[in-house]
Amino acid sequence: MKDLRSIEEIDLQAIKKNRDYFNSPEDWEDQIIYFLIVDRFSDGNEDQRELFNKSEDFDNIKKTDSVEEWQNWGSKWNGGNLKGVISKLDYLKNLGISVIWLSPIFKQVAFQESYHGYGIQNFLAIDPHLGTTEDLKKLVQEAHKRDIYVILDIILNHSGDVFAYQEDNPTWTGETYNIKGFRDKNGEPNINLDQINDEEIWPDGAVWPREMQDEDIYERKGSIQNWEYYPEYVQGDFMSLKTHFLGHYSEEEGFIPSKALNVLTKIYKYWIAETDIDGYRVDTVKHLDWGATRHFVREIHEFTKSIGKKNFYLIGEITGGFNFAYNTLNKTGLDAALGINDIPHRLEGVAKGYIEPEEYFNIFTNSDLPENEDYKWFKDNVVTMFDDHDMVSLADDYKYRFSADEETSPLLLNCILLNMTTLGIPCLYYGTEQGFDGSGDSDQYIRECMFGGKFGAFRSQNKHFFNKDSNLYKGIKAIMSLRDENVPLKHGRQYLRPITYNSEQEFFIPKKQDEKRITDVIAWSRVLSEEEYILAVNNDIENEKEVYIKIDPYLNDKNHEFVCIYSSFEKQIGKKTETKDINGNICIKTKLNKKGRVVYKKI
Numbered sequence: 001m002k003d004l005r006s007i008e009e010i011d012l013q014a015i016k017k018n019r020d021y022f023n024s025p026e027d028w029e030d031q032i033i034y035f036l037i038v039d040r041f042s043d044g045n046e047d048q049r050e051l052f053n054k055s056e057d058f059d060n061i062k063k064t065d066s067v068e069e070w071q072n073w074g075s076k077w078n079g080g081n082l083k084g085v086i087s088k089l090d091y092l093k094n095l096g097i098s099v100i101w102l103s104p105i106f107k108q109v110a111f112q113e114s115y116h117g118y119g120i121q122n123f124l125a126i127d128p129h130l131g132t133t134e135d136l137k138k139l140v141q142e143a144h145k146r147d148i149y150v151i152l153d154i155i156l157n158h159s160g161d162v163f164a165y166q167e168d169n170p171t172w173t174g175e176t177y178n179i180k181g182f183r184d185k186n187g188e189p190n191i192n193l194d195q196i197n198d199e200e201i202w203p204d205g206a207v208w209p210r211e212m213q214d215e216d217i218y219e220r221k222g223s224i225q226n227w228e229y230y231p232e233y234v235q236g237d238f239m240s241l242k243t244h245f246l247g248h249y250s251e252e253e254g255f256i257p258s259k260a261l262n263v264l265t266k267i268y269k270y271w272i273a274e275t276d277i278d279g280y281r282v283d284t285v286k287h288l289d290w291g292a293t294r295h296f297v298r299e300i301h302e303f304t305k306s307i308g309k310k311n312f313y314l315i316g317e318i319t320g321g322f323n324f325a326y327n328t329l330n331k332t333g334l335d336a337a338l339g340i341n342d343i344p345h346r347l348e349g350v351a352k353g354y355i356e357p358e359e360y361f362n363i364f365t366n367s368d369l370p371e372n373e374d375y376k377w378f379k380d381n382v383v384t385m386f387d388d389h390d391m392v393s394l395a396d397d398y399k400y401r402f403s404a405d406e407e408t409s410p411l412l413l414n415c416i417l418l419n420m421t422t423l424g425i426p427c428l429y430y431g432t433e434q435g436f437d438g439s440g441d442s443d444q445y446i447r448e449c450m451f452g453g454k455f456g457a458f459r460s461q462n463k464h465f466f467n468k469d470s471n472l473y474k475g476i477k478a479i480m481s482l483r484d485e486n487v488p489l490k491h492g493r494q495y496l497r498p499i500t501y502n503s504e505q506e507f508f509i510p511k512k513q514d515e516k517r518i519t520d521v522i523a524w525s526r527v528l529s530e531e532e533y534i535l536a537v538n539n540d541i542e543n544e545k546e547v548y549i550k551i552d553p554y555l556n557d558k559n560h561e562f563v564c565i566y567s568s569f570e571k572q573i574g575k576k577t578e579t580k581d582i583n584g585n586i587c588i589k590t591k592l593n594k595k596g597r598v599v600y601k602k603i
Contacts, residue, residue: 001133002122003273005198006210007266014262016307020084022144022276024304024311028336028425029380031149031488032480036430037389038105038130039077039115042084042451042466049452059459061327066461072186073454074444080451081290082131086139091466093146095433096480100143101151101281103389105130109160110204111187116389116447117153118283118597119160119241122208123267135276140159149278151313152271156264156296157284160238162207163218164189170222172236182206196527209263217260219243227322233287246292255291265296269303272312279313283336285328286320293332301333315383319392322363329381339382339424345393348386351415352408353517353539357496357510361524364423366493377424386413386415387432389447399446400439402432407541408517409437410595413475413568414537417597420479421489421526422534431457433476436464475568482566482599492528498550499523500535503582507550510539521592523549534562534600538592548587551579556586556602564590576603 025031032331038346047054061070082105092100104117107125117127126132140150164556166178181189182196185204206213221243224236237243246261257265271277280300285293297314304312316334318325322341342363349355365376391399403409412435419426431438431450433577436457438446448457452464467473483489498507499521510520526533532555540543558581564572569591577588577600592598 003203005202005208007124007263007270009481010270012266012269012273012303015270019307019308020108021309022149022278024278024309025149026311027309027380027491028313031098031425032096032420032483033099033101033151033383033425033427034092034430035093035101035103035105035385035388035427036085036450037080037116037447038082039117039573040087040447040455041079041080041430043079043081043453044084044087045434046087046451046464046466048074049462049464051467052053052452052456052458052460052465054458057460057463061459061461067459068279068390070300070455070459070461075115076113076455077129078449078455079129080449081129082126082135082139086135086142088466089146089148091468093148093488094370095477095481096484097148097428099149099151099278102153103428104153104155104283105136107203107208109162109183109187110185112161112184112235114160116443118155121156121160121162121204122207123264124210124270133274148327149277151281151315152277153281153283154268155283156246156261156292157287158241158243159207159212159218160242161187162242165178165222166222166252166588167222167592172222172232173226174588175221176234177222179215179218179574181221185272189286209267211259211263214257214259217244217263219245234289234313238284238287243287246289247295249291255289255295256443257292257295261292263296265299267301268296272300272304272309273307278309279315279318282334283317285316285318285332285334286324290328290331293334297333302409312510324555326377336425337377339377339384340392341386342389342393343377343384343424344386344388344391346401347384347419348415350522351411351418351537351539352405353411353519356512356518357522357524360418361422361494361496366495379423379472379551380425382418383427384422385427386419387429387436387446388427389429390434390443391446397441398439399441399443401429401436401438401446401574403435404439409435410541411537411539412472414539414595414597417479417535417537417599418522420483421459421599422524423494426483428476431465433473434467434470435472436465454572478566486533486565488526488528488531488533490533492533492579494527494550495525495527496521497525497534500548500550500582500587501546503548507548507585507587518544521545521547521549523547525557526553527552531603532556534588536590536598538594538596544591544593544596546589546591548580548589549584550587553586558586561569561603562588562600563603564598565601566597568596569593569598
């Protein structure tokens with residue numbers, strides 16, 4: 001395929017002519033997303049490596065002189081690629097995944113090991129470490145054959161470290177700084193903006209497409225120091241990354257998009273038209289002016305409707321706190337937000353017993369309409385997850401996955417059940433299905449290699465982790481199948497339900513006592529029309545619990561029966577339980593094994 005150097009070479013009408021595009025999901029709330037870092041997921045050569053064996057391979061680098069080598073590889077390109085993702089589509093389909101979210105795959109600056117993808121140097125090319133445009137098209141085609149959708153992670157806010165300032169590493173003051181020169185393939189700012197020779201600098205010098213080789217594309221305000229001060233966090237650079245100038249306001253016309261925004265919008269239309277992808281996760285939305293985001297969202301939605309992808313999804317990564325994220329979503333027209341401000345910490349905390357369950361359930365509403373200033377997520381406007389590649393809800397000096405906490409790691413499947421059967425679009429981070437336990441003082445420790453190589457998970461090397469026979473993988477598969485087969489677990493309202501252990505005791509919602517973990521049963525229900533499902537998890541790792549769970553008195557009476565459709569105590573599945581009236585409270589009685597889970601459906 002011809003290398004593109006200018007957006008003038010893109011003819012969107014010609015690309016989309018006579019093409020049948022894959023239909024969007026009717027409802028994204030039906031989907032389960034799997035987020036993977038392409039460089040760390042698969043290289044397609046797992047058949048040349050042995051499967052990880054915990055008894056033999058766990059922490060094996062600590063038994064050798066490879067610790068420093070393993071750590072160093074954590075910040076480098078490791079070899080995962082798009083062909084590797086293709087090779088694992090059946091692994092993902094078998095697990096129950098219906099959407100793949102790929103980390104950014106566009107060409108990075110050549111002089112840095114930005115394996116994560118957020119330092120783009122060419123917006124019109126796939127990074128050669130990861131593959132080609134043809135590889136991406138093949139991945140989308142093969143995913144669609146399996147009814148799996150593909151979301152790309154994209155960046156509007158900035159390019160990579162593509163130029164140097166005249167001043168040494170300036171910081172934001174509101175002043176505009178001068179550019180010394182674009183960087184060459186070695187990172188030296190030797191490319192004069194007024195004397196650019198395409199043939200001499202292609203492909204690793206400056207920035208591409210050609211239209212972005214213009215100082216007016218960039219804010220040129222130096223790096224952000226105060227991440228909460230407007231307009232600094234919109235105009236300033238993310239450290240060495242270079243922020244784009246995306247537009248301005250006028251009294252007559254409102255927001256006026258800049259050249260940079262128009263160029264980038266056409267680029268991202270091109271990738272949709274060329275590859276048939278199904279959605280974008282838009283990076284760093286906090287740092288975009290709402291006018292710029294709104295313009296981009298409108299343009300992309302109009303374009304995708306014109307090619308028949310009527311529900312192309314735009315998910316925003318919006319840091320800056322819950323209220324800011326909620327307002328941004330509603331002011332810009334984004335379809336959903338990543339629930340990264342409060343949800344990961346609270347979801348994990350409830351599953352582990354470190355946080356009261358109301359702290360998680362109270363951030364959702366059963367209404368599609370916002371209630372005054374009571375900011376709450378609902379339905380399909382938030383993507384819910386706990387493990388991820390940044391863990392922004394944690395302190396910068398220590399990042400960790402769910403399973404890094406050895407004491408509570410046995411509660412992982414409880415967290416999965418909470419994630420998969422409560423409101424929002426659930427998302428699973430790669431490696432969580434194999435119990436990855438990365439932790440450390442850098443992001444790299446939660447970005448282990450799934451395929452082995454030099455930076456394998458569990459402090460190992462050269463072992464892969466695609467184990468479809470592991471108890472954890474099979475346990476997650478069962479939960480995802482449960483969700484897929486029962487519509488109210490995807491679309492119903494939800495209610496946190498009171499419990500009691502004794503018919504003489506009052507019903508209660510579990511509360512935190514001192515510094516101790518909550519070791520009670522957490523129960524909730526999903527209600528869709530006249531159907532109610534009862535779900536519960538046992539936070540107690542050492543003891544089974546027998547419990548009464550209060551249910552909806554308007555949908556149920558003492559003559560109704562419920563049947564167990566899922567349980568970690570297998571003998572329970574298929575068993576019926578009658579509703580009971582305890583002191584005027586309609587409830588059901590059930591037993592949960594230690595660290596166990598159960599789901600009931602009304603017959």
